[in-house]
Amino acid sequence: MSTAPQVPDESRMKHIELLQTTISRLGTNSFLIKGWAMTVSGGLTAVAMGGAGWAVAVIALMMTAGFWLLDAYYLEQERLFRSLYERAVMPGATRVPLFSMDVERYAQHVPWRRVALSRTLTLFYGTFAVVDLAVVLVLLVPS
16 A cells, blocks of 8 residues: 655645745845945945045945845845744654744844854955955055
């Protein structure tokens, strides 16, 4: 006697779709933040090197840090919702309640600091931070 896999009911499928949409939206937000970070940091750095001075380069550095923190937040939320999604698609009684969007129980598995210092974010934003800092130092040192 073979048992066919259980097909989730319509409500469960709607919940899974809702989670997928949320994960997708968080990923899109992260992508847009990276675009804004490149534009703002690059533009302010160019303006600073063009004669506006070290203060503009410091602003570029602060903006890079701000975008880094915001992107880390969205990436953390995305990972939390991925954990919730994985739990929601599990067969059996261990599934999450229907239409639950509570990700707090997964926070210990996705520490914010580890997300913020992940390899991809560190390489992306770290590069901008190093360039911004180098511009600040170049502009502060008298020629």
